[in-house]
Amino acid sequence: MVNDTxxxxxxxxxxxxxxxxxxxxxxxxxxxxxxxFHLQALAxxxxxxxxxxxxxxxxRAYLYQLTPKGLREKAAITLNFLRxxxxxxxxxxxxxxKLRQLAEEDQLAAK
Numbered sequence: 112m113v114n115d116t117x118x119x120x121x122x123x124x125x126x127x128x129x130x131x132x133x134x135x136x137x138x139x140x141x142x143x144x145x146x147x148f149h150l151q152a153l154a155x156x157x158x159x160x161x162x163x164x165x166x167x168x169x170x171r172a173y174l175y176q177l178t179p180k181g182l183r184e185k186a187a188i189t190l191n192f193l194r195x196x197x198x199x200x201x202x203x204x205x206x207x208x209k210l211r212q213l214a215e216e217d218q219l220a221a222k
Contacts, residue, residue: 115192116139116141116149117149117152117153118185118188118189118192119139120135120139120146120149120150120153121153121158121159121177121181121184121185121188122185123135123138123139124159124175124176124177125177125182125185128174128175128176129174129175130175131173132146132147132150132173135150150175153181156181156184157178157180157181158177158178158180158181158184158185159175159176159177159178159181160175160176160178161173161174161175161176162174162176
């Protein structure tokens, strides 16, 4: 099971493999510890690899790379996320339409 935060992380890492955990945490609006927790969870699932930069002067710098399995999972998760949001959108649209009708009825009754 993946959550929306892990999906956001996967999207960010797909475009920027050399982002630091601190930068990632800031972009996500999370603490550094929470960000590290999510990165470790993705790595444990085999969806992401973490490796040190060989030529980096900052020996604590990592390269984050989605694995082929991670890319497939990201696509599937994105599709499920989209479907879930479409259902929410449909429900919200129906509720808004009902509220519009009630408001129009109330307006007519007030005249």
